[in-house]
Amino acid sequence: MARPREFDADAALERAVAVFAEHGFEGSSAQMLVDGMEIGRQSLYAAYGDKWQLYLAALKRYGEAEGRAHLDALRSGARGMDGIRAMLERVVQTAKRPCLGTNAVCEFGAAHPDIAKLRAPLAKRLRGAVAARIADAQKEGDAAAGLDPQAAADYLIATIAGLRIGGRGGADRAQLTGIAQLALRALR
Amino acid sequence: MARPREFDADAALERAVAVFAEHGFEGSSAQMLVDGMEIGRQSLYAAYGDKWQLYLAALKRYGEAEGRAHLDALRSGARGMDGIRAMLERVVQTAKRPCLGTNAVCEFGAAHPDIAKLRAPLAKRLRGAVAARIADAQKEGDAAAGLDPQAAADYLIATIAGLRIGGRGGADRAQLTGIAQLALRALR
DNA sequence: CCGATTATGGAACGATCATTCAAAAAAAGG
DNA sequence: CCTTTTTTTGAATGATCGTTCCATAATCGG
Numbered sequence: 001m002a003r004p005r006e007f008d009a010d011a012a013l014e015r016a017v018a019v020f021a022e023h024g025f026e027g028s029s030a031q032m033l034v035d036g037m038e039i040g041r042q043s044l045y046a047a048y049g050d051k052w053q054l055y056l057a058a059l060k061r062y063g064e065a066e067g068r069a070h071l072d073a074l075r076s077g078a079r080g081m082d083g084i085r086a087m088l089e090r091v092v093q094t095a096k097r098p099c100l101g102t103n104a105v106c107e108f109g110a111a112h113p114d115i116a117k118l119r120a121p122l123a124k125r126l127r128g129a130v131a132a133r134i135a136d137a138q139k140e141g142d143a144a145a146g147l148d149p150q151a152a153a154d155y156l157i158a159t160i161a162g163l164r165i166g167g168r169g170g171a172d173r174a175q176l177t178g179i180a181q182l183a184l185r186a187l188r
Numbered sequence: 189m190a191r192p193r194e195f196d197a198d199a200a201l202e203r204a205v206a207v208f209a210e211h212g213f214e215g216s217s218a219q220m221l222v223d224g225m226e227i228g229r230q231s232l233y234a235a236y237g238d239k240w241q242l243y244l245a246a247l248k249r250y251g252e253a254e255g256r257a258h259l260d261a262l263r264s265g266a267r268g269m270d271g272i273r274a275m276l277e278r279v280v281q282t283a284k285r286p287c288l289g290t291n292a293v294c295e296f297g298a299a300h301p302d303i304a305k306l307r308a309p310l311a312k313r314l315r316g317a318v319a320a321r322i323a324d325a326q327k328e329g330d331a332a333a334g335l336d337p338q339a340a341a342d343y344l345i346a347t348i349a350g351l352r353i354g355g356r357g358g359a360d361r362a363q364l365t366g367i368a369q370l371a372l373r374a375l376r
Numbered sequence: 377c378c379g380a381t382t383a384t385g386g387a388a389c390g391a392t393c394a395t396t397c398a399a400a401a402a403a404a405g406g
Numbered sequence: 407c408c409t410t411t412t413t414t415t416g417a418a419t420g421a422t423c424g425t426t427c428c429a430t431a432a433t434c435g436g
Contacts, residue, residue: 002381026214110358157348170298190411
């Protein structure tokens with residue numbers, strides 16, 4: 001290593017997440033990324049390759065951080081249902097910021113292999129963790145015993161997506177809170 | 189009128205819906221639209237103005253048709269809950285095709301006034317119709333009397349968005365069916 | 377302090393972008 | 407049949423796209 005980089009690569013990537021989440025991949029030009037990330041164009045290409053690789057790196061970073069936040073919220077309560085409620089509550093509170101994961105699915109669907117490969121392990125882990133917490137809630141008498149935990153996890157994850165689309169579409173916090181509360185009724 | 193157009197403007201617009209729904213606004217080039225709509229480039233610009241106006245026309249057309257389909261499904265059952273179930277079931281069955289409405293919200297959020305103006309009346313009408321059907325279900329003893337019909341409508345509409353993101357992300361029909369079934373549990 | 381190595385900044389690249397010009401073609405009205 | 411009006415076709419527009427070249431600047435190991 002000769003000359004060290006002048007910018008914080010991780011902070012720049014975080015800013016790239018914001019740009020991509022707000023405008024999508026196709027809607028984000030190299031110039032917008034340069035401005036948003038506050039680094040030079042050449043630095044961008046030297047550090048991340050090209051726009052697609054930068055997008056994948058941003059998506060990976062976002063997905064891992066977001067997955068961690070989901071898991072933390074899930075574990076935050078003593079009872080399974082408390083964790084589930086905390087997870088949804090956190091989504092409601094952060095629903096103002098656009099979600100890069102949701103937007104990537106919207107923009108590219110299931111077709112793109114690079115994205116599918118990124119998403120698969122994260123989705124699997126989240127689904128498993130949610131299902132486990134639902135099983136806890138069942139043992140604790142907070143969730144109906146007849147429910148399939150995996151199916152209920154799919155349902156809650158779909159609810160999260162619904163909350164995010166709602167927030168992106170302009171729903172206020174009261175509406176989103178109401179949606180989250182109703183969603184929890186399905187488990188009882 | 190001198191020379192009549194050689195293409196069916198409405199059919200071409202329907203094909204534009206498909207292109208935009210699959211690739212988004214920014215992801216759809218004029219060339220892709222010309223190919224997908226099967227009309228000449230100049231015909232496109234003469235008939236619709238520019239790409240943004242074409243997008244708005246496509247979104248309007250899609251939103252109205254989709255709204256009508258939702259309302260038809262809602263009215264299809266004798267009891268309120270039958271209509272609600274039919275609406276969700278139709279969404280599950282059509283979840284393989286991307287939804288231009290969801291994608292527009294994802295791509296542009298609530299910020300863009302042209303889109304907001306298009307969406308507002310459609311969203312209001314759908315919300316009202318769903319809420320009315322929930323009120324029916326309450327009278328018929330199929331939905332909990334304590335629910336606020338408007339809040340429950342918001343919840344169901346969020347569920348629809350969740351189903352669509354799920355379908356776009358590759359969930360199979362069994363998963364989506366399970367999600368829709370669980371969603372209905374929240375109303376009881 | 378010196379050569380090697382890497383990062384930076386600015387200008388440039390061809391390609392593609394959305395859009396339009398210009399000419400030919402086709403129908404309508406007289 | 408001829409003029410007018412509109413659609414179509416194909417080529418061209420300037421702008422912006424993602425990406426790279428090149429020269430300069432900065433820091434490393436020695």
